[in-house]
Ligand SMILES: NC(=O)C1=CN([C@@H]2O[C@H](COP(=O)(O)OP(=O)(O)OC[C@H]3O[C@@H](n4cnc5c(N)ncnc54)[C@H](O)[C@@H]3O)[C@@H](O)[C@H]2O)C=CC1
């Protein structure tokens with residue numbers, strides 16, 4: 001499926017991986033609704049992207065994925081402002097592992113669950129949608145255990161299982177909806193910089209540093225190419241695409 005003229009909604013799109021995923025979709029002709037909890041960063045990214053792409057193809061709406069009503073507004077905005085919804089990328093996530101670990105469950109797991117359920121409801125042909133594809137952002141940390149971020153790893157493992165359970169539901173597949181999962185290893189973003197370089201909220205940052213040394217850190221663009229594959233290749237459904245700087249892409 002070509003993404004040209006399709007409408008994508010991307011969560012956590014103001015910076016990092018989400019911004020990169022949004023940009024590759026724009027480059028290939030999609031319309032993109034950037035959504036993010038951070039209004040200032042979203043406004044800045046929108047200004048930068050409208051300077052590069054047709055401004056009728058990109059918009060921003062503030063949306064905290066833990067808030068049902070803000071998600072509803074975001075999905076409604078994609079329809080009213082960009083003309084529909086074909087692609088939903090549930091990318092927003094955080095890595096707090098210290099005293100704020102419950103936030104990590106709230107955002108990574110509960111927020112992704114809320115947004116996925118809303119995406120399914122909006123895409124299903126029997127509910128007025130056109131069908132389409134959902135890509136949920138997991139992590140290699142949700143597949144390979146490590147001692148550095150037990151809560152983070154658990155949320156990412158849960159995203160994989162949750163997504164695959166919905167992805168094998170005939171009410172979803174039978175109504176034109178594909179669900180895929182992206183599982184990157186380390187990517188060059190603020191999340192990694194803050195958690196690894198400053199040791200913020202990472203349990204055993206020394207071991208995390210050794211993992212980075214062994215696996216390497218990818219540019220955001222490498223993850224964006226992997227997303228495009230999951231969106232455009234219609235044979236990919238319930239696929240878990242792993243990607244790392246050292247081993248490249250492979251399907252689980
Ligand atoms: N950077 C990495 O090495 C890897 C990151 N990931 C995942 O990729 C996703 C993006 O991470 P990065 O770009 O690295 O992080 P980042 O911290 O650079 O960007 C995350 C974005 O999500 C937004 N966000 C945070 N909480 C939100 C909420 N409640 N609602 C809406 N937006 C929210 C932030 O404002 C920010 O713009 C996350 O789900 C992360 O777990 C997965 C594998 C590796």
Ligand SMILES: CCCCC/C=C\C=C\C(=O)C/C=C\C/C=C\CCCC(=O)O
Pocket residue numbers: 095138139140141144146148149152153184185186187191192195196202208211215244
């Ligand atoms: C979870 C590691 C500590 C926290 C570091 C900060 C952010 C990391 C975010 C990620 O999602 C990192 C992704 C993968 C790390 C886990 C495994 C990589 C090793 C894969 C392998 O064994 O080949």
